[in-house]
Amino acid sequence: MLFSCNQESNNTTDLQNRIDSLELKLADTYKPGFGDFMGILQTHHSKLWFAGQHKNWKLADFEVHELMETIEDIQKFQSDRQETPLMTMIIPPLDSIAKAIEQKNAALFRTSYRSLTNACNTCHQAVEMEFNVVTIxxxxxYTNQDFKPVN
Ligand code: HEC
Structure with missing residues (x-):
């Protein structure tokens, strides 16, 4: 009886130690910051434009998905930031761009892209980051990437 009781408390101490060391490891895990994700958005925002200009609809579609994934990553990894709920404001223009890509409609692509860029800036103004101005x-x-369609 005494033996099994000691055994149990040893197990508990052991578990607690493992939890403590895991918590320490977690606290040290690299997590991209809000600004890091913005740099990723900037990359895909830029590439999306050149894909659309070259009517490379497959690449444009890929870039829209990269932008959507980055929004999801911000929602997941930056959920404690008060700016995060505002990220959804760029989803309607992205939907519109997706429609333009589906229709291979270059004119709709351009107007939707302008709306997307305006939405980036609307959020920057809302969060007092108005000095970060996004442009077309x-x-x-990217001199090492060809934006023209392959065939
Ligand atoms: C939540 C609203 C919001 C939206 C929507 C948003 N941003 Fe930002 N952006 C921010 C915030 C907040 C920062 C400052 C990040 C920080 O704290 O480092 C920022 C910073 C930036 C920066 C500066 C980062 C740097 O290192 O130079 C760029 C570039 C940028 N955003 C691009 C974009 C682009 C492109 C879009 C649209 C596709 C966009 N942002 C949409 C909130 C937003």
Whole structure:
């Protein structure tokens, strides 16, 4: 009886130690910050434009999905930030771009892309980051990527 009781308390101590060390490890785990995710959004926002300009609809579709995934990552990994609920404001223009891609409609793509860019800036103004101004890119900084369709 005494033996089994000691055994139990040893197990509890052991478990507590393991929990403590896991908590320490978790606290040290790298988690991208809000600004890191914004850099990812900026990349895909830029690539999306050049894909659309070249009517590379497959690549454009890919970039829309990358943007959606990044929004989901912000919602998951930055759920404690008060700005996060505002991320949904770029979903309607992304839906509209997705529709333009499906229809291979270059004119709708351009107007929807303008709305997307405006929505990025509307949020920046709302969170007092108005000095971060997003624009429609002029030249691709990615000289190592071909935006033209493969066939
Ligand atoms: C929640 C509303 C919100 C939306 C929507 C949003 N941003 Fe941001 N953005 C922020 C916040 C907050 C910061 C400051 C991040 C920080 O604390 O480091 C930021 C910062 C940035 C920066 C500066 C980061 C840097 O290192 O230079 C860029 C670029 C940026 N956003 C791009 C975009 C783009 C492109 C879009 C649209 C596709 C977008 N953002 C949509 C809230 C938003």
């Amino acid at each position: 890119p002029e030249t691709s900084p």
